[in-house]
Amino acid sequence: MLRRLFARLRPKRLAAAPRYRGxxxxxxxxxxxxxxxxxxxxxxxxxxxxxxxxxxxxxxxCGKSTLLxxxxxHVTPKSGKITIDGKxxxxxxxxxxxMFQEAGLFPWLTVKQNLTFALRTKxxxxxxxxxxALEFLRQVNLAGFEDALPHQLSGGMRMRVSLAxxxxxxxxxxxxxxxxxxxxxxxxxxxxxxxxxxWVGTGKTVVxxxxxIREALVLGDRVVVMAGxxxxxxxxxxxxxxxxxxxxxxxLVQRSxxxxxxxxxxxxxxxxxxxxxRTGEDEHEATASPGPAVxxxxxxxxxxxxxL
Amino acid sequence: MALALWELVSRLGPWPRVLLPGPxxxxxxxxxxxxxxxxxxxxxxxxxxxxxGYGVSACIxxxxxxxxxxxxxxxxxxxxxxxGLQALPSICxxxxxxxxxxxxxAAILFVVVMGSxxxxxxxxxxxxxxxxxxxxxxxxxxxxxxxxxxWGVVLPGALxxxxxxxxxxxxxxxxxxxxxxxxxxxxxxxxxxxxxxxLLDVPQVMAVMLAIVLIGVxxxxxxxxxxxxxxxxxxxxxxxA
Numbered sequence: 001m002l003r004r005l006f007a008r009l010r011p012k013r014l015a016a017a018p019r020y021r022g023x024x025x026x027x028x029x030x031x032x033x034x035x036x037x038x039x040x041x042x043x044x045x046x047x048x049x050x051x052x053x054x055x056x057x058x059x060x061x062c063g064k065s066t067l068l069x070x071x072x073x074h075v076t077p078k079s080g081k082i083t084i085d086g087k088x089x090x091x092x093x094x095x096x097x098x099m100f101q102e103a104g105l106f107p108w109l110t111v112k113q114n115l116t117f118a119l120r121t122k123x124x125x126x127x128x129x130x131x132x133a134l135e136f137l138r139q140v141n142l143a144g145f146e147d148a149l150p151h152q153l154s155g156g157m158r159m160r161v162s163l164a165x166x167x168x169x170x171x172x173x174x175x176x177x178x179x180x181x182x183x184x185x186x187x188x189x190x191x192x193x194x195x196x197x198x199w200v201g202t203g204k205t206v207v208x209x210x211x212x213i214r215e216a217l218v219l220g221d222r223v224v225v226m227a228g229x230x231x232x233x234x235x236x237x238x239x240x241x242x243x244x245x246x247x248x249x250x251x252l253v254q255r256s257x258x259x260x261x262x263x264x265x266x267x268x269x270x271x272x273x274x275x276x277x278r279t280g281e282d283e284h285e286a287t288a289s290p291g292p293a294v295x296x297x298x299x300x301x302x303x304x305x306x307x308l
Numbered sequence: 309m310a311l312a313l314w315e316l317v318s319r320l321g322p323w324p325r326v327l328l329p330g331p332x333x334x335x336x337x338x339x340x341x342x343x344x345x346x347x348x349x350x351x352x353x354x355x356x357x358x359x360x361g362y363g364v365s366a367c368i369x370x371x372x373x374x375x376x377x378x379x380x381x382x383x384x385x386x387x388x389x390x391x392g393l394q395a396l397p398s399i400c401x402x403x404x405x406x407x408x409x410x411x412x413x414a415a416i417l418f419v420v421v422m423g424s425x426x427x428x429x430x431x432x433x434x435x436x437x438x439x440x441x442x443x444x445x446x447x448x449x450x451x452x453x454x455x456x457x458x459w460g461v462v463l464p465g466a467l468x469x470x471x472x473x474x475x476x477x478x479x480x481x482x483x484x485x486x487x488x489x490x491x492x493x494x495x496x497x498x499x500x501x502x503x504x505x506x507l508l509d510v511p512q513v514m515a516v517m518l519a520i521v522l523i524g525v526x527x528x529x530x531x532x533x534x535x536x537x538x539x540x541x542x543x544x545x546x547x548x549a
Contacts, residue, residue, distance in 0.1 A: 094451035104446040151544025
């Protein structure tokens with residue numbers, strides 16, 4: 001109750017009326033964490049609703065990764081409370097699956113074995129693991145590469161294997177730590193299209209950390225803008241553009257301009273108490289047309305083809 | 309070229325030919341020993357010993373290395389001991405082995421095991437310690453733990469390093485075995501070598517030395533190089549797979 005009240009009082013929540021009501025899937029309240037003297041997170045509160053795709057956006061050192069690792073259970077915050085489905089987060093758990101910047105595949109296992117090895121932690125038979133692995137590899141357009149070894153694949157393909165593995169594990173929450181960071185721009189765009197397409201189908205709750213405004217705007221239902229020193233939430237912007245989104249859509253470009261301005265202002269302000277800028281007025285969304293999806297067709301297997 | 313020079317020095321040099329036979333004499337002796345089965349039997353005997361001793365070493369060394377790497381208390385307690393003992397040439401274990409096991413095969417096996425187990429343990433420990441931290445994070449988030457973590461992630465991840473350790477351990481074991489066989493008579497190539505000395509049969513001594521080198525190189529090339537290459541290829545550690 002009290003948490004709700006606090007959430008209401010926070011000025012940034014005026015920005016956009018939450019689209020999702022009801023119980024929060026992930027509830028972060030008054031989380032504080034520090035490394036030695038550096039305050040990585042200062043009184044951070046955030047609710048993520050079931051099926052929501054939330055992007056944590058901010059410059060490096062703003063605590064977004066710390067927050068994500070705290071959600072995953074790899075970091076225990078110094079104070080505050082994090083619950084998922086009402087249960088407090090303690091230690092890592094496959095129900096809160098974390099995806100890293102690197103694909104994190106085991107190099108001695110084939111693509112398919114990487115999936116089945118992870119799936120064997122679930123109460124599934126060998127045959128069920130096999131079918132499930134193949135099914136998810138097909139979803140990420142990697143049918144035909146089941147028996148390839150990770151080092152024979154391109155970076156983008158490895159990331160797709162990692163994504164397939166994460167989705168096959170069917171976690172309650174998917175946590176992604178700049179998973180497309182090391183990819184080249186074109187591959188990243190393709191990954192965005194793919195992720196949007198798959199995500200819409202699964203309705204998974206996703207928390208996605210990125211420092212790329214474009215990426216956040218293309219992917220997120222909400223973009224939570226964070227600033228560093230101390231790490232805190234600056235803005236909470238709702239994005240209502242239909243998917244798949246075109247990163248060059250005018251409304252998104254406008255949004256990204258606002259966010260950039262807010263970030264710059266926060267950086268300039270020596271005192272973190274500077275009033276957070278209001279963004280996310282609905283007029284941008286009302287006036288700008290959603291814009292046609294210009295990007296590559298989401299299902300284009302050819303476009304995502306092999307680069308061996 | 310080197311062989312021709314050797315033959316020449318042997319024939320024209322100031323040393324008696326009994327002590328410095330030429331390659332032709334050595335090759336003849338080699339042929340003799342091989343033909344009457346002495347060399348084969350001795351080599352088999354030595355290799356059987358080596359197989360047992362080395363097998364025991366691998367079975368102890370790898371788990372020991374993993375435990376030392378993964379359990380901090382064991383690491384602190386054993387790591388200095390292992391590194392310290394590693395500095396001891398393996399043949400120095402022989403007196404102790406003779407006291408403990410008497411003049412028996414067990415004594416030689418003990419020397420072989422002590423000569424190679426530490427190298428294998430150290431290489432394994434090193435390989436496990438230098439596993440990318442990424443593996444632990446990934447395994448943690450996927451919920452892989454316990455025996456599956458060890459069999460499925462730690463050991464395969466460390467395997468390239470372990471194979472290198474096994475290769476090193478093998479060459480240590482081979483050396484330790486030869487030294488042990490030389491020092492007390494118990495059959496095997498070492499004994500054949502001592503035999504040659506006692507009979508002042510220098511060609512036989514050289515022929516046996518040749519056999520020891522050949523076996524060493526053959527196992528290194530055929531067995532370990534192949535395994536190492538296969539593993540590195542599969543693990544994606546080679547530039548071009």
